[in-house]
Amino acid sequence: MSSSNEPLIKVDIIKAGYPNGFSISNIKLELGPGQLLVVTGPSGSGKTTLVKTISGLLKLDNGYIDGKISIAGKDPYKEDSRILYGLIGYIPQEPWYGIIGYTVGSEYCLALSQAGVKCLEENLDEYGLGELLDHVTYGLSAGQYQRLLWATSIDRGVKALLIDEPLVYIDKYSKNKFINTVREHLEKGGSAIVIDHEPLAWSSLEPKLMIMSRGVIEYLGPFKRELIPEPGIPVKKASIYDETILEARRISYHYPASRFIIRGASLTLRRGEIIGLTGPNGSGKTTLLKILAGLLKPDKGVVVRNGRTLYIPEEPLLYYTHPTPREELENSTSDKELVREVVELFGIGDLLDEPLAKLSSGERRRVAVASAILRKTDVLLLDEPSAGLDPYSLSVLAETLVEASSRGVGIVVATHDPRLMGLFDKVYVIDGGVLKRVLSGH
Template sequence: MNGSAMIDVRDLSWSFRAADRASLRGVDLTVPQGQTLVLCGASGCGKSTLLRACSGLVPHLHDGRMSGAVRTAGLDVATIGFEGLGRRIGMVSQHPRRQFFADTVIDELVFASENFGIQPSQIAANLDTVVKQLSLAPLLHRRLSTLSGGQQQRVAIAAALVHQPDLLLLDEPTSNLSASAVSEVVDALAAVKATGTTMVIAEHRLHTVAAIADRLMVISDGVVEREWDPFLPTAIHDGELAAHGVRSLSVSAPTIPSAVAWGAGVTGSTGSVSEPRPGVNVRDLTCTADGRTVLDIEYAEFPRGAVTAVVGDNGVGKSTLLRVLAGLQRHRGRVGLDGVAVSRRQRRALTAMVHQDASRQLFFASVASEVAEFAAGISPESVADVLDRFGLGSMADRHPLALSGGQQQRLVMAATSSSDRDVLLFDEPSSGVDRRNLDALVHVMVEAARRGAVVILVTHDDDLLARAADRRLELTAPPAD
């Protein structure tokens, strides 16, 4: 073992209980103090499992079989336990809401520090720094349950920083963030890096963290397949990344025509209509939460036969709009389909939706059952074809909750792709999705639009926007009441 390394992994193998194959197989890894390592690879390749092993969640929280050794901050994770490692580590999971303990933002930010017995004056100073770095002051006294997915992600990152750990483990930290929020997070991580903090980041959107990465490692099927050390973005060809299923380092914001829409909560209001086109349209739509107006659209239309992207900063109401259209959110105003008003109950039967956290919409005991039950009357052969298209064919009999976050996302997309419903809604569908499966996702949306469905996409992913979107609707925060 290397005593000077922050992380030292030797011949690590891990299999989750009842799994038919190992998640990690003979992994060797040394991360020096102060280095930023980025892990990439296909969904389900073992990135998140390796982060958990470095934090002690594997083997102490998860059941399974482990061989080899892991030392983090000089401590043997197999014997030291959480109490010995917690003060040294800050960790952000793929789905931040699952790691929250408090009710409000400010209580969550100080929770770990208070439990570690850090002096109140030091907590206050650390908190002030992190809140400024991530522009969290307006959210401090908000309830966590009222925040958007991107806002929750920023809070989770901030909570991991406040106690000033020696090691940060970040799992898809930019997946639900707007471009401005990504910039803030990366700037904050760069400042932390400058203090000598070690970071290991699992990320599909490599371009978002390229500026702070020292080293890039590709994991495939539980083993280290390729490594660039040092990581020099200009020296890596896109074809080489593509060969490993890794998404491009070169991504630019696409130019997409604006949708027909206007209102206080719409940026760059455009167009006028005498008669709406076939598809979904909303009029005088407003929503409130905690006494605040979170959505205010006087008019917007989402035509059949096109993919309409809904974009904007975190917290401006994009996910709320999708929940309204799916019949899952109370609102004021009218929602119509093909010129006819449709009630919330009717919308629930007409729409299929992929949520940000896919695990919240998985209900059955097997992967195949999720698809079969979603698309009534689908044949077993068609179920198998759908699963194969999303790289899930070998997992048909596995329990959906035993899949990785990216695999769960693909399963929900597979079920949605088998639907013939009139309206398909996608909320940040590319989080946790690798290059190959991004292709499959684009295919699902384009084909649905081609058959005449209404397809509405909420995303911050410029790569996905460029390849799938026909028009864009940009939302902004409505004026304060």
């Protein structure tokens, strides 16, 4: 992308962070119209703190900044909220949290009205949302949430886009579409900062690359493929067991007031196998997991479970019953020795007494898998377990799953993440309600 004129985003941070807590330092960068910066680095490297500092969000968390930020000439720590809202578009990793309106139309018009812009609902047609005007925002797909945030950002005329892990929850089609909309924003003279654990996805836009580590810049310059770390996903050996522990036979399901989301799906899981379940947004992956878990009753067909089943949802906090990993694990079994063994094996000893609120998503999932093993689970169903995980955290989680499978646990993982595909014994795709086995993972 071309660059010209005055910088839209100017950052000169000597130090910024939280009192007696994490900080980032010595960060200097400028982005002109049409420029994109992709920020990557391991979890805890300061990417989120950087975005919070640039957007002015740091003050919400009682943070401090020694330095100067400018967005289109405005200081995010001094300027009026309405002006900042009109200038900065923030798209969070979980895009549904960026929505306030309860219908698509009310969200669009409310957002524009808050920036002082009068809305024209017909414009939503351009974003493929015209049909959904009176549709409740609860229940939109991740791709639709992103398009709605995109529509409100572009139509209120934002200059700077701050985007956090935008590709995590969306399918391949929506990913390409999203990258193209960022391209259009840049071509119109806007600038953007994208935080992503998969920076390669953005290479076609010729971005600048920033790699962060421990709160400082490790690299800032032209995009270089060779600098990007790859996750070391372990190669899973084929299962040594021959016992079928879960079998779905020709199951169909529909939600109230909607058509069948799953039609005649069949699936077999053997002990020690890991199955990948993928498909476009809204295709019914989560629904199928819930049916397999016995949380939803299929309209047609049967699910046969030979053993104990557990489900870890996309929001892993919902799995827990106790406030710390130690209490959760110790309440999962009466065998103290087994707890010690699993804690050591999963490398979660340092997390035991941390409040759950302070654990990252990846850490929460690892502890939940450990708890499932302690509960002598036979079938484990995981919904989007890799969301927001850096390559290191992802490989640790993958090792955890391989370890669980080697102990005879059968696992089904619903995911969009191509990085996980090598982990699976079988991969199923669900699309248009139909479940198909496409290939073997290894």
